[in-house]
Structure formats: C-alpha cells, structure tokens
Amino acid sequence: MKKVIFANRQGFTLVEVLVAMALLMTLTVGLVGLGQLSVRASTTSRLRVKAMAVLQGTMEAVMAVRASNFGNLTEGTYYPVISEGKWSLADGTEVVEGVERWVEIYKIQREVSCGGERICPIVGSGGVVDPVTFKAKAMVKWDERGKEKREGLESLLTFWR
Amino acid sequence: MRKGFTLIEVLIGLGGVVVLAVAATAFLFSILGQRDQAIAESLAAEQVESVMAMVGTVTRAAESIEVLDGGKRLETSREDECFTFLWDEIAEEIRFDRSEEIDCSPPVGASHRLTAEKISVERVNFSLVAPDDTSRTLRLEMDVEVSRPLWQTNQSFDQIFVNVVDVYMEEE
Numbered sequence: 511m512k513k514v515i516f517a518n519r520q521g522f523t524l525v526e527v528l529v530a531m532a533l534l535m536t537l538t539v540g541l542v543g544l545g546q547l548s549v550r551a552s553t554t555s556r557l558r559v560k561a562m563a564v565l566q567g568t569m570e571a572v573m574a575v576r577a578s579n580f581g582n583l584t585e586g587t588y589y590p591v592i593s594e595g596k597w598s599l600a601d602g603t604e605v606v607e608g609v610e611r612w613v614e615i616y617k618i619q620r621e622v623s624c625g626g627e628r629i630c631p632i633v634g635s636g637g638v639v640d641p642v643t644f645k646a647k648a649m650v651k652w653d654e655r656g657k658e659k660r661e662g663l664e665s666l667l668t669f670w671r
Numbered sequence: 672m673r674k675g676f677t678l679i680e681v682l683i684g685l686g687g688v689v690v691l692a693v694a695a696t697a698f699l700f701s702i703l704g705q706r707d708q709a710i711a712e713s714l715a716a717e718q719v720e721s722v723m724a725m726v727g728t729v730t731r732a733a734e735s736i737e738v739l740d741g742g743k744r745l746e747t748s749r750e751d752e753c754f755t756f757l758w759d760e761i762a763e764e765i766r767f768d769r770s771e772e773i774d775c776s777p778p779v780g781a782s783h784r785l786t787a788e789k790i791s792v793e794r795v796n797f798s799l800v801a802p803d804d805t806s807r808t809l810r811l812e813m814d815v816e817v818s819r820p821l822w823q824t825n826q827s828f829d830q831i832f833v834n835v836v837d838v839y840m841e842e843e
Contacts, residue, residue, distance in 0.1 A: 541702055548705035552712050556826070559716045563723075563830050570808070570833040577805040577835040592801045597808070597833075 554654060557608075561650045561661060564609045568648040569663045571597050572613050576646075576667045583644055583667065585616050614647045615667070642669035704821040711817035711824040718790050719813055719828045722765055725785065729754045730809045730832040737777075738809075742796040745809070746777035753777040756785070758795035763816075765792055791816040793825070800831070807834045 522530075571590030574597040576583065588599035589612050603612035619637035624630035630637075644667040651660050676684070726745070730736065733747035733754075745756040753775040756767045766781035786792055794814040801808045813828045 541698065545702045545705050548702070548709045552705070552709040555709070555713055555716060559720075559828075563828065567831045570831050573835060574801065574806040574808060574833045577833075578803060579805075595801055596803050597801050597806070 550655070557652055557654055558659075560607060561609045561652050561659070564606050564611050565648055565650040565661055565663055568611050568613055568650070569646070569665060572599075572615075572646050572648060572665070572667070575599055580642075580667070580669050583615060585644075587612050587614050589613065608652060610651045612649055614649065615644050616647075618643050618645050618666070643667065700821065707819035707822040708824055711819045711822055712826060714787075715790055715815045715817045715824065715826050718786050719815060719826075722785055722813070723811065723828070723830050725767070726756060726809070726811055727830070727832045729756075730834050733834055736799065736807055736809060736834055738797045738799055742798055745797040748775060748777055751775065755779070755781050756797075757781045758792060763791040763793065764788075765795060765813075789817065791818070805836055807836065808832070809834065 568590060575590065578596060578598075586601065587603065588601060589604035590597055591600045591604075592598075593600075599613070599615075603610055605611075617639050618632050619635065620640045620643075621630040621633050621637050632640075645664065646667050647662055647664050649660060649662045651658060653659075729747050732749060732752075734749040735747065737746045738744070739746060740757070743758045743760070745754075747754045751771060751773050753770045754767060755769075755777045756765060758764075759766055759781075765785040767783050767785050768778035768781040770776070770778050792813060793816050794812070796810075796812040798810045798812075799807055800810050809832045811828075811830050811832070814825065815828065816823065816825050
C-alpha cells in the first residue's frame with residue numbers, strides 16, 4: 511500500500527532544490543553586501559567630517575599664533591594649544607577625538623632676482639631663504655577600517671598681512 | 672494516488688514561510704534603515720558645512736564680534752557690512768540677517784533661514800576663546816538631529832574660526 515502512495519508523489523528534484531538555494535544565497539549575499547556598504551559609507555563620512563573640522567581648526571589656530579607673535583615662529587612640528595588664554599604651539603602631535611593632528615612649519619626660499627619685483631616667486635631650491643615667510647602645513651591622520659587616511663592644508667605665514 | 676497535502680504538511684509549510692518572511696522583512700528594514708542613516712548623516716554634514724562656511728567667512732572679515740544671549744546669538748560688524756546669526760530654539764533652526772551700509776549696526780532680527788527644514792538644530796553655542804590683542808577665536812558648537820522615515824540621527828559638530836585683529840586699521 512505504501513509503495514502505491516509514494517510512487518506517484520510529485521516533488522522537487524535535487525537539482526531544483528540546489529538551484530533555488532543558490533539563488534537564495536546569491537540574493538542574501540547581495541543584500542548583506544549592500545547593508546555593509548551603507549554602514550561603511552556612513553562611518554567614512556562621519557570620520558572625514560570630524561577630521562576636516564580638526565584640520566581646519568588647526569590651521570585657524572596657527573593663524574592666531576602668527577598674528578600674536580610672528581617673531582616666535584621657528585621651524586618644527588607642532589600642535590596648537592591655548593596657554594594662558596592665548597594660542598601657542600607645543601612640540602609634537604596631538605590626538606583629538608581619534609584624529610591625530612600636527613602642523614609642520616618650515617622656511618621657504620625665493621628667487622634671488624626677479625626683475626625688479628618687490629616679492630620674488632617661491633622656489634623649491636637654489637634660492638635665498640626668506641626670513642619673513644614660513645610655510646605651514648597642517649595635517650590630520652586617522653584610521654578608517656584599518657587604513658590610514660591623511661589630509662592636509664597649506665598656507666604661507668608672512669610677516670606682513 | 673495522493674492528490675494533496677495533509678493539514679500537518681500545510682501548517683509546517685506555512686510556519687516555514689512565516690519564519691522566512693519575518694526574517695526577510697526584518698533584514699530588509701535593517702538595510703533600509705542603514706541607508707536612511709547614511710543619507711541623514713550626509714545631509715546633516717552638508718548643512719553644517721554650509722553654516723560653518725558662512726559663519727567662518729563672516730567671522731574672519733569682521734572688525735567687531737559679539738556673542739550674546741548666552742551663546743545663542745552672534746553679531747559681527749565691519750565698516751559697511753553687519754551680520755546677525757541666531758539660534759531659533761522653537762523652530763530648531765539657525766537664522767541670519769545682514770545690513771549693508773556705512774557704519775551699520777547688526778540687524779535686530781534674523782529673517783533668513785540658514786539651515787534646511789529637513790534638519791533640526793538641537794543646540795547652538797557661540798563662544799569666544801583665547802581673545803588677545805591680535806586675534807579672537809570664535810567657537811561654534813552645534814548638535815543636529817535628522818529624522819528619516821526609518822532612522823533618526825544625532826550628530827555634534829565643533830569648529831573654530833580665527834579673526835585676526837587688524838591693528839593698523841584700528842589705529843587709523
């Protein structure tokens with residue numbers, strides 16, 4: 511009797527089940543990937559916005575230091591701090607909310623002669639050191655899912671305004 | 672010859688389908704929620720960046736900067752252009768106004784909306800830090816909330832802007 515019942519039962523073959531499972535798996539993997547992409551984009555954007563704010567703030571503070579006392583500027587790597595109610599530069603780097611920041615200050619060279627112009631163009635080498643101009647390079651560095659990311663801003667710091 | 676399913680088979684089948692459907696729906700909503708969160712955060716960042724850019728430009732160019740109403744109001748002025756920025760607590764937005772004339776005073780009210788309707792500005796604090804003879808630093812802190820159909824996000828932003836005091840101009 512049993513043989514009669516199951517002999518005519520219609521169902522899925524193994525191949526059909528496997529094909530259906532493969533399709534389901536492909537869809538699931540695609541959706542999970544999409545979800546991860548959204549989370550990644552969100553995290554990346556949040557970190558970048560924070561890093562850019564820190565970078566901008568660093569350069570702003572350097573401008574305050576320059577305005578306060580240009581004569582105190584020397585070459586080196588610093589980070590800005592408020593000391594005794596005034597902006598100043600401390601040696602080294604600083605980590606602000608997971609973002610490392612620093613500013614590199616170095617002297618620049620200008621062309622020796624530039625045809626009567628008051629201010630000669632800046633050159634990489636072979637010129638004369640300009641005693642009243644520095645270059646400030648503000649940098650930030652942060653970790654984005656194990657990868658190091660960096661952004662920078664550059665500005666000239668001159669004795670004149 | 673068997674022609675259908677038994678009640679037990681149908682119930683088991685339905686149970687399986689229901690479990691799968693619930694899991695799939697939850698998963699779909701989670702994906703949509705994450706997408707919404709990413710959009711909301713990006714919208715907040717975009718809005719705040721535009722506020723920061725405007726406040727920064729105005730601050731750098733100002734001759735006089737005043738923070739009033741416990742940090743909710745910022746007034747700046749220079750010879751021919753004055754600005755007022757204020758946080759409207761009830762409407763949860765930042766507003767501004769500008770007057771453009773010689774020897775102007777900052778506008779009393781602020782009729783222009785600076786932040787979009789899609790975001791709620793939960794907190795704003797303007798403050799002056801490290802003021803000395805040569806520069807003033809304006810700090811702007813903002814807490815922003817963005818609501819999307821499936822997600823709500825709160826973000827805090829903090830930025831400083833330095834206003835270098837032009838000694839020579841003041842001496843004149």
